[in-house]
Amino acid sequence: MSQQTKKGHFPWKHIIGFLISIALTLVAFATALWTDWSSSTIFIIILIFAVIQAALQLVMFMHMTEGEDGGLISGNTLFGFFIAIVIIVGTYWLMTSGHMHMGMSM
Amino acid sequence: MAHDHNVNPNAPLEYQSEVGRLNITGFWTFLGAEIALFSTLFASYFALQSRVGDGPTSTEMFEAGLVMIMTMLLLTSSFTCGIAIHEMRANNVKGVIIWMIITLILGAGFIGYELYEFVHYVHEGVTLSTSAHWSIFFILLGTHGLHVSIGIGWIILLLIQLARRGLTPKTASKVFISSLYWHFLDVVWIFIFTCVYLMGMVS
Numbered sequence: 001m002s003q004q005t006k007k008g009h010f011p012w013k014h015i016i017g018f019l020i021s022i023a024l025t026l027v028a029f030a031t032a033l034w035t036d037w038s039s040s041t042i043f044i045i046i047l048i049f050a051v052i053q054a055a056l057q058l059v060m061f062m063h064m065t066e067g068e069d070g071g072l073i074s075g076n077t078l079f080g081f082f083i084a085i086v087i088i089v090g091t092y093w094l095m096t097s098g099h100m101h102m103g104m105s106m
Numbered sequence: 107m108a109h110d111h112n113v114n115p116n117a118p119l120e121y122q123s124e125v126g127r128l129n130i131t132g133f134w135t136f137l138g139a140e141i142a143l144f145s146t147l148f149a150s151y152f153a154l155q156s157r158v159g160d161g162p163t164s165t166e167m168f169e170a171g172l173v174m175i176m177t178m179l180l181l182t183s184s185f186t187c188g189i190a191i192h193e194m195r196a197n198n199v200k201g202v203i204i205w206m207i208i209t210l211i212l213g214a215g216f217i218g219y220e221l222y223e224f225v226h227y228v229h230e231g232v233t234l235s236t237s238a239h240w241s242i243f244f245i246l247l248g249t250h251g252l253h254v255s256i257g258i259g260w261i262i263l264l265l266i267q268l269a270r271r272g273l274t275p276k277t278a279s280k281v282f283i284s285s286l287y288w289h290f291l292d293v294v295w296i297f298i299f300t301c302v303y304l305m306g307m308v309s
Contacts, residue, residue, distance in 0.1 A: 009192075009196060011188070011189055011192040014185060014188045014189055014192060017185075017188070018181075018182075018185040018188075021181055021184075021185075022178075022181065025177055025178075025181065025299070028299075028300060028304060029170075029174065029304065032304035032305070032307060032308050033170060033304075033307060033308075039305070039308045042304075042305075042308055043305055043308075046300050046304055046305075047300060047301075049300070050296050050297055050299075050300040050301075053296050054293045054296050054297070057184065057289050057292060057293050057296070058289075058293065060188075061184060061185075061187075061188040061289045062285075062286055062289045062290070063191075064134075067117070067121050067127070067130075068117075068121070068127065069127065069130070069131040069134075072131065073131060073134040076134055076135060076138050077134060077137065077138060077141070079138065080137070080138035080139075080141035080142060081141060083141070083142050083145065084141050084142060084144070084145030084148070085145075087142070087145040087146055087149050088145055088148050088149045088152060090149075091146075091149035091150070091152070091153055092149065092152045092153055095153035096153070
């Protein structure tokens with residue numbers, strides 16, 4: 001049935017992805033708990049690690065860019081993340097700055 | 107249903123029928139909606155994070171060891187799920203079932219630790235109504251945990267079907283879709299781990 005059988009093919013891509021994920025997790029953990037940098041510095045650094053790890057999962061484990069619809073799927077997912085960033089940053093900005101003004105007027 | 111016969115023998119099994127291929131693309135659209143769903147919960151988390159009221163802070167409650175165990179369980183389950191799909195592309199039904207069962211055991215372990223964590227917090231007097239901070243913590247983590255639990259049930263049913271019908275373009279696309287769901291939950295966890303747990307332990 002399947003012409004693309006790759007019997008005995010060792011899953012290198014998955015193992016490399018897994019090892020990088022573990023490394024990123026441990027480095028993020030060490031950065032957060034064992035450094036005395038400011039919390040905003042730590043946040044930016046470990047957020048970059050998280051984004052790399054998420055991209056790794058999407059591309060290496062979920063085969064996002066593969067197949068006929070790879071372009072469509074990638075575009076859709078990136079748009080999803082764009083919406084997520086707008087919602088999160090927008091809400092945070094609105095709720096924190098709005099609260100300050102409310103406090104001052106009262 | 108006529109599209110079912112539209113088979114492209116050069117693609118991996120799950121993409122071979124047009125219905126299977128479109129179902130996979132459709133599921134990615136669903137995942138886009140899931141990204142939006144979790145983004146609203148993260149947005150609420152960031153907005154309410156500092157509102158601890160009279161309750162304890164994250165720093166007082168979180169335990170680094172427990173967090174690492176949960177993270178490693180879910181990360182490893184995502185890896186074994188990937189191996190299951192690798193086995194599927196080698197047309198090995200047994201391999202798919204074995205690796206998926208390992209995935210489910212790791213997932214169940216994750217849920218077990220999460221329940222332990224929640225029960226532990228409740229015993230310490232930290233509940234949904236302690237403060238805005240803990241409300242959104244339980245809602246965000248609970249929504250993720252519920253997704254994992256639903257995933258476990260769904261994949262068990264799929265494995266029963268797979269054992270009965272074997273690997274066909276139809277079952278293969280279903281297994282592939284369930285693997286997308288599982289990996290996605292790990293992607294969400296990466297951000298929970300980073301933004302909720304690690305940042306909660308920093309300050």
